[in-house]
């Protein structure tokens with residue numbers, strides 16, 4: 166059974182109509198193609214993406230040891246959070262992992278609106294908090310949790326953003342997701358398959374038992390979802406902390422995961 170497709174990006178859907186009009190104008194959603202690179206580490210951010218159906222993988226280059234995926238952005242979030250901190254350079258590579266539509270906003274347009282609109286800042290700052298919390302959780306997960314439980318977690322995260330119980334992920338990409346060699350992916354995927362939680366054939370993945378997979382996943386999956394629900398459904402009375410401290414904190418977390 167597939168999950169229902171979202172009507173819109175959740176962050177944009179929560180904004181007042183006038184703010185949304187100023188951000189999007191008359192533009193239509195763009196199509197994100199599979200494997201399209203939307204941003205490179207160290208390069209200037211030109212556009213911000215708010216996915217509707219598609220989803221984006223955030224990848225940090227672990228120098229000398231390939232790459233590691235440290236986050237996923239789908240209709241619950243946005244690509245381009247450094248702009249909220251006044252920084253217009255991406256710390257990560259962003260690659261489309263699930264094709265689909267997204268709203269695309271010029272970086273300059275978002276920055277102008279952020280400067281003039283305290284409501285938008287408060288709203289996107291809450292997402293920034295959730296994003297940082299997810300990075301921290303990813304650091305803990307990579308260091309302490311077993312590959313099989315981590316694979317279950319990432320498959321559930323992918324499912325939530327793909328809005329489907331069936332999707333395609335190559336062995337190579339699963340290895341990148343988990344920061345392990347392909348042989349480690351094979352044994353973890355086989356274990357989940359033996360438990361009849363998933364079916365995996367040449368990269369085509371079907372989640373057969375989502376509840377069972379939730380039980381097999383490490384606690385990080387539930388923790389991420391709880392933080393998102395708690396923070397994004399709550400009106401914050403604070404305007405966020407110092408942008409420079411938050412930027413530094415995010416960079417340190419990314420480095421500690423890839424270390």
Ligand SMILES: [Zn+2]
Pocket residue numbers: 305306307310315318383384385386
């Ligand atoms: Zn974990």
